[in-house]
Amino acid sequence: MSDSIDHTLRGSWAPSGAGAAPLSAHAMRWLRQRIGLSEAPTPAVPPSLIDVSETALPQVVSSELVALLGENHVLTETGQRLGRAGGLSYGDLMRRRGGNGVAVPDAVVLPADPEQVQRVLELCARHDIAVVPFGGGTSVVGGVSSLRGGKVAVIVLDLARLNRLVSVDPVSHVAVLQGGMRAPDAEALLAAHGFTLGHFPQSFERATIGGFAATRSAGQASAGHGRFEGMVEGVRAATPVGEWRLGTAPASAAGPDLRQLAVGGEGALGVITEVALRVRPAPVHSRYEAVVLDGWQVGAEAVRTLAQSRTLADVTRLSDADETEVGFEFSGGMKARALRTLLRGRRMHEPCMLVLGWEAASRRELDERRDATLRALRRFRPVRLGGKVGESWRANRFSGPRQRDTLLDHGVCVETLETATHWAGLSELRSAVRAALLRTLEVDGRTPIVMCHVSHAYETGASLYFTVLAGRDQQDPLGQWQRAKQAATDAIVERTPGRAMGRGTLTHQHAVGTDHQPWLADEIGSVGVQVLTAAKKAVDPTGILNPGKLVDRWQEE
Amino acid sequence: MSDSIDHTLRGSWAPSGAGAAPLSAHAMRWLRQRIGLSEAPTPAVPPSLIDVSETALPQVVSSELVALLGENHVLTETGQRLGRAGGLSYGDLMRRRGGNGVAVPDAVVLPADPEQVQRVLELCARHDIAVVPFGGGTSVVGGVSSLRGGKVAVIVLDLARLNRLVSVDPVSHVAVLQGGMRAPDAEALLAAHGFTLGHFPQSFERATIGGFAATRSAGQASAGHGRFEGMVEGVRAATPVGEWRLGTAPASAAGPDLRQLAVGGEGALGVITEVALRVRPAPVHSRYEAVVLDGWQVGAEAVRTLAQSRTLADVTRLSDADETEVGFEFSGGMKARALRTLLRGRRMHEPCMLVLGWEAASRRELDERRDATLRALRRFRPVRLGGKVGESWRANRFSGPRQRDTLLDHGVCVETLETATHWAGLSELRSAVRAALLRTLEVDGRTPIVMCHVSHAYETGASLYFTVLAGRDQQDPLGQWQRAKQAATDAIVERTPGRAMGRGTLTHQHAVGTDHQPWLADEIGSVGVQVLTAAKKAVDPTGILNPGKLVDRWQEE
Known part of the structure; x- marks a missing residue:
C-alpha cells in the first residue's frame, strides 16, 4: 500500500x-x-485561454506601489495575476480548468519585509484598494479568492519575500519566522539549528508559516506536536491602523489571549508578518x-x-x-x-x-x-x-x-x-x-x-x-x-x-474563507458575530483586508 | 517543614x-x-465600624430585582454588602482593616440560574446600573472591586446559587459546570463520577469555576493538567446584548478562537454562567x-x-x-x-x-x-x-x-x-x-x-x-x-x-483587574487596546459590566 x-x-x-x-x-x-x-480525458483549458479582464488598478496606485516596492515587485501581467488567482478548492480548480469565472487580482505585489507590508496596507487604505494576503495559496475554502468587496480594485499581497528565519533562541526553544516562509524551508533552516516545528499538514510542500497561523492549521503530527496555534508564542501583524505585536511569554493572564484572535484571522484581521514559534529538538x-x-x-x-x-x-x-x-x-x-x-x-x-x-x-x-x-x-x-x-x-x-x-x-x-x-x-x-x-x-x-x-x-x-x-x-x-x-x-x-x-x-x-461563511453564525452565535465584526472594524475600518472572507458577507460584485 | x-x-x-x-x-x-x-498586635476594625454609605440603588430597580429573583435574593443590609466588597489584595485588606476607603456595592443579588443572570443584566442595562460579577471573591488585583464607573449605583452579582453540575459525559470526558460552583464542590461532584479537574490554585478553597475561566487561572498542578483555559471546551455567558454560547468541539479552525476572548474577560465581557470542561479520570x-x-x-x-x-x-x-x-x-x-x-x-x-x-x-x-x-x-x-x-x-x-x-x-x-x-x-x-x-x-x-x-x-x-x-x-x-x-x-x-x-x-x-490596567497597553499594544475596547463595546455597549476592570480606565467617582 x-x-x-x-x-x-x-x-x-x-x-x-x-x-x-x-x-x-x-x-x-x-x-x-x-x-x-x-x-x-478532458484536460484543463490552457492559461492563455482563460478569460482575464484588464487590470483595474488606478495608475496613481500602481505608481505609488512601484515607488515603494520597486518595479520588479509590482506584477500586472496576466500570467502573474492568474498565478495568484484563488486557491485549491474543487470550485477553484473547476473554474480554472474551464477558463471562466476566475476572480483575478488587478496586481500582485511582493513586499520585502514587515515594514513594507505595513506601508502597502497604509497605501491601500488611503486609496481604498482591497488586499488579499497570499502565502502558499493552498486554501480549499476560498480563503485567497481575489474578491473586491466593492472596492475599485484588488491586489494580491504575496508574502513570498518574507522568508527569513529572524531568530532562534536555543535556550527557550523559540524561533521567530517570517510569514511568507514555506514550511519545507522552515524545517530545513530549523534543522540546521537542531530543531523542528513538527507541523506537517498535507499542504506542507507549498504552505507558509503565516498561512498556518492565519488559518489555525492542524498537521498530520498534531497528536504529538499540537495544533499550530498551540505553538504560537508571539505574532507580529500589519493592519491598516498600525502594526500589532503580541506575545511576551509562554502563557499569560493579562486578559483574553489576543494572540488567538490574531491567529485565525484569515488575513481579514491583519497580515501576519512574523510568528514566534515553540520549536522542539529534531x-x-x-x-x-x-x-x-x-x-x-x-x-x-x-x-x-x-x-x-x-x-x-x-x-x-x-x-x-x-x-x-x-x-x-x-x-x-x-x-x-x-x-x-x-x-x-x-x-x-x-x-x-x-x-x-x-x-x-x-x-x-x-x-x-x-x-x-x-x-x-x-x-x-x-x-x-x-x-x-x-x-x-x-x-x-x-x-x-x-x-x-x-x-x-x-x-x-x-x-x-x-x-x-x-x-x-x-x-x-x-x-x-x-x-x-x-x-x-x-x-x-x-x-x-x-x-x-x-x-x-x-x-x-x-x-x-x-x-x-x-x-x-x-x-x-x-x-x-x-x-x-x-x-x-x-x-x-x-x-x-x-x-x-x-x-x-x-x-x-x-x-x-468564503465557503464556510453561511454557517459561521451557527458556530459562534450572534454575539460572536458582533464581537468579530467589531474586532474587524477596529483593525480594518474601511474593510480593505481580504474582503468576503471570515467575517463579512460582501459578495464579489 | x-x-x-x-x-x-x-x-x-x-x-x-x-x-x-x-x-x-x-x-x-x-x-x-x-x-x-x-x-x-493591631487587629482589624470590626465590620460594624467600617464606613459604609447608604445604598444608592433606585427603589424601582430594587423592586424589579425583587420581582425577578425574590426578596431573599436581593440583599441590601450593610453586612451583606460589606461581605462582597472587593477582593483580597493587600490594599483591599488594609482598607478593610482600617475601616475606610472600602468600595461597597449598593446591593447584592443572587440569581438562581443562567436565565436569571441574563435577565439581571438586561434589567441593569435598562436602568444603567453597574454590575460586578462575583464568584469566590479571591481576586488580588482589584478584579471584584465595587466600582460604579459613573453609574448611579453598582450591584454585586453573586453567582453562589449557580452551583450545579449540569452534565457529565463519561465517554468524551467533558463536564458542564455552572459558573458559581466552588472548586472543592466541583472536585467532590466530579469524584463521584470518577473524574477530576486537577486545578488547584492556592485560592482553591474559595474560588469558583467561573472565576477560574474569567481570569485564565493557573493551578499548582498546571504542569500536568494545563492552565484552566486549556481545559475549556465551551462557554455559556450572559451579556447585555444577549446570551453567548461557544464551543462545539475540542478544536476548531472556524476563525479566531472566541472562547479565548470569553475566557479572560474578567467579568467585563460577560458573566460566565456555564463552562464545559475537559475532565480526567481521578x-x-x-x-x-x-x-x-x-x-x-x-x-x-x-x-x-x-x-x-x-x-x-x-x-x-x-x-x-x-x-x-x-x-x-x-x-x-x-x-x-x-x-x-x-x-x-x-x-x-x-x-x-x-x-x-x-x-x-x-x-x-x-x-x-x-x-x-x-x-x-x-x-x-x-x-x-x-x-x-x-x-x-x-x-x-x-x-x-x-x-x-x-x-x-x-x-x-x-x-x-x-x-x-x-x-x-x-x-x-x-x-x-x-x-x-x-x-x-x-x-x-x-x-x-x-x-x-x-x-x-x-x-x-x-x-x-x-x-x-x-x-x-x-x-x-x-x-x-x-x-x-x-x-x-x-x-x-x-x-x-x-x-x-x-x-x-x-x-x-x-x-x-484594576491594578494592572496602567500597563495593559504595554502588553497588548495600541491595536490590542482598540480591539479589546471594540469587543467590550460590542457585548456591553453602555459599560455596565465590571466597570474599571480589564479594558476601561474609568475610575471610581
Whole structure:
C-alpha cells in the first residue's frame, strides 16, 4: 500500500511545477468500475485561454506601489495575476480548468519585509484598494479568492519575500519566522539549528508559516506536536491602523489571549508578518507502522482509548473501511489482493487501517512510548501490518495531491470536507455527514465513494475528515458539489439544534474563507458575530483586508 | 517543614469563616529579627465600624430585582454588602482593616440560574446600573472591586446559587459546570463520577469555576493538567446584548478562537454562567517528594530540562534560596536547624527546594513518569528530602492564606506579584524584579524578605512568583506597596523596550483587574487596546459590566 487516501486528492499541485502524478492502471480500472470515468480525458483549458479582464488598478496606485516596492515587485501581467488567482478548492480548480469565472487580482505585489507590508496596507487604505494576503495559496475554502468587496480594485499581497528565519533562541526553544516562509524551508533552516516545528499538514510542500497561523492549521503530527496555534508564542501583524505585536511569554493572564484572535484571522484581521514559534529538538529516532482494526466502532474506540490514556502516537490516523479499501486498491492490484487474503485469514470483516508514527529524541523514549501505545491497543485485537506499510505512508504523505489533476482530467468530482466533535457523538456525526454526501453526490445511479478518517484525536474528541470520489455531474459540476457541501455542513452544524456544545464544528482545519461563511453564525452565535465584526472594524475600518472572507458577507460584485 | 511559603501569605480567609491561623513562636521570633514586627498586635476594625454609605440603588430597580429573583435574593443590609466588597489584595485588606476607603456595592443579588443572570443584566442595562460579577471573591488585583464607573449605583452579582453540575459525559470526558460552583464542590461532584479537574490554585478553597475561566487561572498542578483555559471546551455567558454560547468541539479552525476572548474577560465581557470542561479520570496513585538543588541557576536549569524533555512532574515547584529559608524557618526551629545541618553536610551552599508531585491512573504509569523525572534531574545533583516533606507540602498547600491575617495584625507588609517569560531571560527578569522590590520596600533600614518561585514551567519559559514580607511603613502603608508594585511591574514590562517578544508578561495568573490596567497597553499594544475596547463595546455597549476592570480606565467617582 503506498500513498493512502485523502492526500491522494487534495489540491492541484501543478502550479508549483511539481506536475500531476498518474494513477496506476489498476486504480483507474477500479475507479471506472466503481464510479465511472470519462472515456477520454478532458484536460484543463490552457492559461492563455482563460478569460482575464484588464487590470483595474488606478495608475496613481500602481505608481505609488512601484515607488515603494520597486518595479520588479509590482506584477500586472496576466500570467502573474492568474498565478495568484484563488486557491485549491474543487470550485477553484473547476473554474480554472474551464477558463471562466476566475476572480483575478488587478496586481500582485511582493513586499520585502514587515515594514513594507505595513506601508502597502497604509497605501491601500488611503486609496481604498482591497488586499488579499497570499502565502502558499493552498486554501480549499476560498480563503485567497481575489474578491473586491466593492472596492475599485484588488491586489494580491504575496508574502513570498518574507522568508527569513529572524531568530532562534536555543535556550527557550523559540524561533521567530517570517510569514511568507514555506514550511519545507522552515524545517530545513530549523534543522540546521537542531530543531523542528513538527507541523506537517498535507499542504506542507507549498504552505507558509503565516498561512498556518492565519488559518489555525492542524498537521498530520498534531497528536504529538499540537495544533499550530498551540505553538504560537508571539505574532507580529500589519493592519491598516498600525502594526500589532503580541506575545511576551509562554502563557499569560493579562486578559483574553489576543494572540488567538490574531491567529485565525484569515488575513481579514491583519497580515501576519512574523510568528514566534515553540520549536522542539529534531527527533533522532522514528518509527511508523500500520495496524488494522475490525470496523469503525472498534477503531474509534481504540483511538479514544489512546487519547484519553495519553498514549497517542505522534501520528495517529484511523481510516474507515471505505478509505482503507481505496488505499489498498490505489496501492496496486496484487497488493490489494494479498492484503485482503491476509485480513480474511485473520477474520477481519471490515478492515480499518490505523497508521501510527512515533518520533523521539532517544531510542529509549521511542521504545517506551511505542510500547505504551501498543499495550493500550492490545484489547482491540489489531492485526499488525508492520513498519513497511507505515513507512510507505510517511514517504508518500505529501505526494498525493498531485494525483488530483489526473482525477479531474477523468471527470471525477473529488473534494474533501472536515469537522470535529466530542467522542460521544463522533460516530453519529460521521454517519450523518456520510449519508448527506452519499445522497447528494449520486449521479446517474452511480454511488459515490465517501471515505472518512480521524487524523486528530484529543482527550475529549476527534476530527472527521471526509474525501469523496464521485462521477461528475457534467451538466452542473459546481452545483453538484455545492449541494453536497450544503447538505453535509447542515448535518455538521445542526445536528443537535439549540445546543452549542456537542455539535460538530464548522471546520477543524480548513478555516472559514468564503465557503464556510453561511454557517459561521451557527458556530459562534450572534454575539460572536458582533464581537468579530467589531474586532474587524477596529483593525480594518474601511474593510480593505481580504474582503468576503471570515467575517463579512460582501459578495464579489 | 510544613506549609511552605507564598501560600502562607496570600489572602485573608477569615471572611469565609475558616479563621486566621497562628504562626509558630519560632517563626514570629525569626520574623521579628529579620524584618521587625509591631510589639502589640493591631487587629482589624470590626465590620460594624467600617464606613459604609447608604445604598444608592433606585427603589424601582430594587423592586424589579425583587420581582425577578425574590426578596431573599436581593440583599441590601450593610453586612451583606460589606461581605462582597472587593477582593483580597493587600490594599483591599488594609482598607478593610482600617475601616475606610472600602468600595461597597449598593446591593447584592443572587440569581438562581443562567436565565436569571441574563435577565439581571438586561434589567441593569435598562436602568444603567453597574454590575460586578462575583464568584469566590479571591481576586488580588482589584478584579471584584465595587466600582460604579459613573453609574448611579453598582450591584454585586453573586453567582453562589449557580452551583450545579449540569452534565457529565463519561465517554468524551467533558463536564458542564455552572459558573458559581466552588472548586472543592466541583472536585467532590466530579469524584463521584470518577473524574477530576486537577486545578488547584492556592485560592482553591474559595474560588469558583467561573472565576477560574474569567481570569485564565493557573493551578499548582498546571504542569500536568494545563492552565484552566486549556481545559475549556465551551462557554455559556450572559451579556447585555444577549446570551453567548461557544464551543462545539475540542478544536476548531472556524476563525479566531472566541472562547479565548470569553475566557479572560474578567467579568467585563460577560458573566460566565456555564463552562464545559475537559475532565480526567481521578488519579488513583500519587507521590509527592522534595529535593534540594544548589542555587537558583541550577534549579532553573533543572526545571527547564524537565519541561523541554517533557518529563515534568504534575506539580513542579522550585523555590529560590530565600523562599526555601523562610519555608525552613516557618516549619519550626528544630526542623530548620536539622535541615541546615543536613544540607551543609551535602555541601549545599544555597539550598533551593524543588517540590515534585506525580498523579497517575496506575502504579506503573506513576513509576515510569517518576523515574523519567528523576533520571532527567540526576545531573543537577539533587539532595532528596524524601516523600514526607513532599506530602507535607501537599497537605498544607491551601492552608497558608489563613496565616496572612496574623502577619497583618503584626504590622507586616505581605503581598505577592507574578509574571512569566521565556527561559533565556528568566533569571535576568527575576533579578530585576527582586532588585526593584528590595529597593522600594525597605523601611527604616530594615531589608525586606523577597522570595521567588517557579510554579509553572513550559517548554519555552516559566512563571516567576514573588512573595514579600516587609516591615510596614506606618505613615503610608498603601503607598509603600504601590511604589513597590509600580517599580516591579515597570521592570517586568519594560525590560526590553521596543520588543514585544522576550519581555515578561504583566501577569501570568492573577489577571488584570484594576491594578494592572496602567500597563495593559504595554502588553497588548495600541491595536490590542482598540480591539479589546471594540469587543467590550460590542457585548456591553453602555459599560455596565465590571466597570474599571480589564479594558476601561474609568475610575471610581
